[in-house]
Amino acid sequence: MIKIESKKGIELAINTVVMLIIGLVLFGLGMSLFIQIAGSGEDQIDDMRVEIVDSLAGLECNSQEWLCIPTTRLDQGERQTINVYVTNLADSEQNIGISLPSSLTPRPDNANAYVLDKSGCGSITLIPYPNTLPIARGEVAKIPMYVETNTVSRACSFTTSITIENSGNPGHDEKAPVVIQVE
Numbered sequence: 001m002i003k004i005e006s007k008k009g010i011e012l013a014i015n016t017v018v019m020l021i022i023g024l025v026l027f028g029l030g031m032s033l034f035i036q037i038a039g040s041g042e043d044q045i046d047d048m049r050v051e052i053v054d055s056l057a058g059l060e061c062n063s064q065e066w067l068c069i070p071t072t073r074l075d076q077g078e079r080q081t082i083n084v085y086v087t088n089l090a091d092s093e094q095n096i097g098i099s100l101p102s103s104l105t106p107r108p109d110n111a112n113a114y115v116l117d118k119s120g121c122g123s124i125t126l127i128p129y130p131n132t133l134p135i136a137r138g139e140v141a142k143i144p145m146y147v148e149t150n151t152v153s154r155a156c157s158f159t160t161s162i163t164i165e166n167s168g169n170p171g172h173d174e175k176a177p178v179v180i181q182v183e
Contacts, residue, residue, distance in 0.1 A: 067084070067085070067086055067087075067164050067174055067176050068084075068085040068087075068176075069082075069084050069085070069162070069176050069177070069178050069179075070082075070083075070085075071179045071180075071181065072147065072178075072179070072180045072181065073180075073181045073182075073183060074147065074149050074180060074181070074182050074183070075149070075182070075183055076149055076152045076153075076154075076155075076182055076183070077149060077150055077152075078149050079146070079147070079148045079149070079150070080146075080147055081144045081145070081146050081147070082144070082145050082146075082147055082180075083142040083143065083144055083145070084098060084142070084143045084144075084145060084162065084164070084176075085140055085141070085142055085143075086135060086140070086141050086143060086164060087138075087139070087140045088135040088136065088137055088138060088139055088140075088141070089138075090137060091137060092137055093134055093135065093136050093137060094134070094135050094166050095132040095133070095134050095135075095166070096132060096133055096134075096135050096141065096143065096164060096165065096166055097129075097131065097132035097133070097143075097164070097165045098128040098129060098143055098145060098162050098163070098164060098165070099128065099162065099163045099165055100114050100126060100128055100160065100162055100163075101160060101161055101162075101163070104116055104126070104160065105117065107125060110127065112127050112128070112130050113125050113126070113127045114126050114127075116158050116160050118156055118158055120153075120154075120156075121152060121153060121154060121156030121158070121182075122151045122152040122153040122154075122156070123151045123152070124147060124148060124149050124151070124152060124158050124180060124182070125147070125148040125150075125151075126145060126146070126147055126160070126178075127145065127146040127147075127148075128143075128145045128146075128162070129143050129144050129145060132165070145162075147180060149180075149182050152182045155181075155182060155183050156181075156182050157179060157180070157181045157182070158179070158180045158181075158182065159177060159178065159179050159180075160177075160178050161175045161176060161177050161178060162175070162176060162178055163175050164176065
C-alpha cells in the first residue's frame with residue numbers, strides 16, 4: 001500500500017483532475033458551438049451566392065426595361081432555374097405570365113415542358129412557370145423558368161424566344177430572346 005504523507009498532495013491531485021474535467025467539458029461545448037456556427041455559415045454562403053447571382057443579373061438588366069432575360073451559362077448535365085426579370089412600368093398592378101413559342105416540341109412526359117433541339121449539340125428542356133404573377137406598379141419580379149441540359153452532347157449555345165403575356169393588357173405582350181450557353 002501507498003502511504004499518504006501529505007494532505008496537500010492529495011488536494012493538488014484532486015484539483016488537477018477536477019480542472020481537467022472542467023477543461024474537457026468547456027472544450028466539448030466550444031466544439032459544439034463551432035460546429036453549429038459553421039453549419040449556419042454554409043447556409044448563409046448559399047444565400048449569399050444566390051444574392052450575388054441575382055445582383056449580377058441585375059447589372060445586366062436595366063430597371064427601366066420592361067423585360068430582361070440575362071444570358072445563362074450552364075454546364076452539360078446541369079439543371080437550374082433561371083429568372084426572367086419583368087418590371088411593371090404600368091400605372092397599376094399587372095398579371096404577368098411566360099409562354100414559349102409553339103415551334104418548340106412539347107415533351108410527352110410533362111405537359112409544361114418543351115424541348116429545344118439544335119443539330120449537332122443535342123437538346124435542352126425548358127419548363128416555364130405555369131401561372132401568372134401579380135406585379136405591383138413599379139416593382140420588378142423574377143419569373144422562374146427551369147432548364148435541363150441532360151441531353152447536350154457538346155458545348156453549344158441555344159437560342160429561342162419567350163413571350164411575356166400581360167393578362168390585364170392583352171395588346172402589351174412582348175417577345176424577348178433567351179440565350180442559354182452550355183459549356
